[in-house]
Amino acid sequence: MTLWLRPLSRIRVPFLASAGRLHFPLGARHDLSGESGLRPYPPSRALSSVNVKWLWPVDREALSFHLIHNLGSRMGLFHLTLNAKNPLKTEDVEEALFHLQRKNPTMRVDLRLRENTWWFCDQEEKKVDFKMLSEDTNSMEDFHRLCEQGFPDGNTWVFRMIPRQKDAPCAMPEVKEDFPYQYDLHMTGHHGLSDGLSVSLLVKRMVELLNDVILGRHISDELTSRFLPREELWEIESRITKKLEEDPRRHDYVRETxxxxxxxxxxAFPRPSVDRVTSRILSRTVDLEATQNFQKLCKAHGVTINSAFTAAINTAIVRLVQRSGISQQSYRIASNHLVSALRYLKQTPPDIMGGYALFLSHVSRMNHTSNFWEYSKEVHRELKGALQSELPLEQKMACVMAQPNLAEDWARNPPKVVHDYGITNIAHFPMPERRADDQVLVTNVSSTAMVHKYIHMVLFLVYTFRGRSNYAISYATDYIADETARMLADEVMSVYREVSDLKSI
Structure with a gap:
């Protein structure tokens, strides 16, 4: 993840991203230029400015995601199963998406070139990219097709709906009789404009609006989110950079984390040899009783669900490594946690929408004889301390200080993988409030991501849906073999169920 080079002087002036010379500031306040070997992508979008409202220059994070998205990686998708009382009309879904876009301005935003500089722009008359596909469409093939194309045509939000066959199983069989028509909905958004939490909230609102449209309800003009420059975050990054420059000991400590x-x-499991590098996905759902017990035990032991789930993954990895023949007194597991920068912002309004993801690197030492809940407490203390000390921001800025053209470098040549896994946890997946006259219900949800050619070889996507804990494993095929991924997914499930015994309170 890191190439430790000489530290650079503090930066203070606004950041611009030009097509020929990409600039990456330490605190988003200056131009650091470096020659780019990347062709402006795509050039046709740089020439069209009809019905476009220019907003402000693109920042480092958004451009980073843009470059990597257009290599077919780091795309995140939500997959929903919708059950409807009657067949859904394409025009009703399109109208619901029209209102969703109208009430959430971020859904009109694109990244375009303006006089050789990348800008955010508002496509004032742009329609949401939605298609109702045929029943025989393969969902996984469609998912990979969406991811591999990136966002080449200014469509930074994509929705696809696929009718399911009449005999397809239902995740909530008790509603199948009243809601017999099933549809798969795939949805993705540009990570420079959104993160997992904001996208999940959009999905919730989309289903609410679809019910309103079908029932002919009045839909207000009130906005439900806003898209604003990340000025407060840039100011914090500038402060963090100054602190690291003026405190070499802290800078060295951050680098060591x-x-x-x-x-x-x-x-334990060397990289496989593959002809084509891509990402694959496995998913698991924990039963209701084990989920409830796990949550009770977390509360009883004073740890967050995320800390305990991290401990469960670490325990599963150690068990697999031991079975492979590696025997040690203790094991070092490196994880990468996706956290929200919003936790550090005080002036930014709560209805803001955008990409505020941060990474927290965490290295844990686990004794092979460790008690699970005692180990969970240790993980909890370490993660809590790191978050309270602003370590995710410090790690980010230390990386940028060492490698100022980070985004461009990663797009050209992905860094070596140094974490055993990444984890993102959106907690309870937000659901529309059930109403007596609902025409559409969400009966199942899953979350996936493309992780190859990026910093993860394995990414756990964790969430709770209708009271059950769910996790998906996205893995890069050039790092993890299918069998290794399956063993890891199953071993995490085994640990989760094993430690969800209320007798251990």
Whole structure:
């Protein structure tokens, strides 16, 4: 993840991203230029400005995602199963998406070139990219097709709906009789404009609006979110950069918290040889009783569900490594946690929408004889302390200080993987409030991501839906073999169920 080069002087002036010379500031306040070997993508969009409202220059994070998205990676998708009382009309879905876009301005935003500089712009008359596909469409093939194309045509939000066959199983069989028509809905958005939480809220609102449209309800003009420059975050980054420059000991400590060695999982399960690099997905759902017990135990032991789930993943990795023949007194597991920068912002309004993801590198030492809940408390203390000390921001800025053209470099040549896994947890998936006259219900949800050619070889996507804990594993096929991924998914489930015994309180 890191290339530790000489530290750079503090930056203060606004950041611009030009097509020929990409600039990456330490605190988003100056131009750091470096020659780019990347062709402006795509050039046709730089020439069209009809019905476009220019907003402000693109920042480092958004451009980073843009470059990587257009290599077919780091795309995140939500997959929903909708059950309807009657067949859904394409025009009703399109009208619901029209209102969703009208009430959430971010859904009109694109990234375009303006006089050789990347800008955010508002496509004032742009329709949401939606298609109702045929019943025989393969969902997984459609998912990969969406991811591999990136966002080449200014469609930074994409929705696809696929009718399911009449005999398809229903995740909530008790509603199948009243809501017999099933549809798969795939939805993705540009990570420079949104993160997992904001997208999940959009999905919730979309279903609410679809019910309103079908029932002919009045839909207000009130906005439900806003898209604004990340000025407060840039100011914090500038402060963090100054602190690291003026405190070499803290700077060295932050650098030491970021791993730079071969992950434990790769020591036990070497990288496979593949002809085509892509991402694959496995998913698991924990039963209701085990989920409830796990939550009660977390509360009883004073740890968050995320900390305990992290401990469960670490325990599963250690068990797999031991079975492979690696025996040690203790094991070092490196994880990468996706957290929201919104936790550090005080002036930014709560209805803001955008990409505010941060990474927190965490290295844990686990004794092979550790008690699970005692180990969970240790993980909880470490993660809580890191978040309270602003360590995710410090790690981010230390990386940028060492490698100012980080986004461009990663797009050209992905960094080596140094974490055993990444984890993102959106907690309870937000659901529309059930109403007596609902015409559409969400009966199942899953979350996936493309992780190849990026910093993860394995990414856990964790959420709770209708009271059950769910997790998906997205893995890069050039790092993790299918069988290794399956063993990991199953072992995490085994640990989760094993420790969800209320007798251990």
């Amino acid at each position: 970021i791993p730079d060695s071969t992950p434990l999982l790769l020591q």
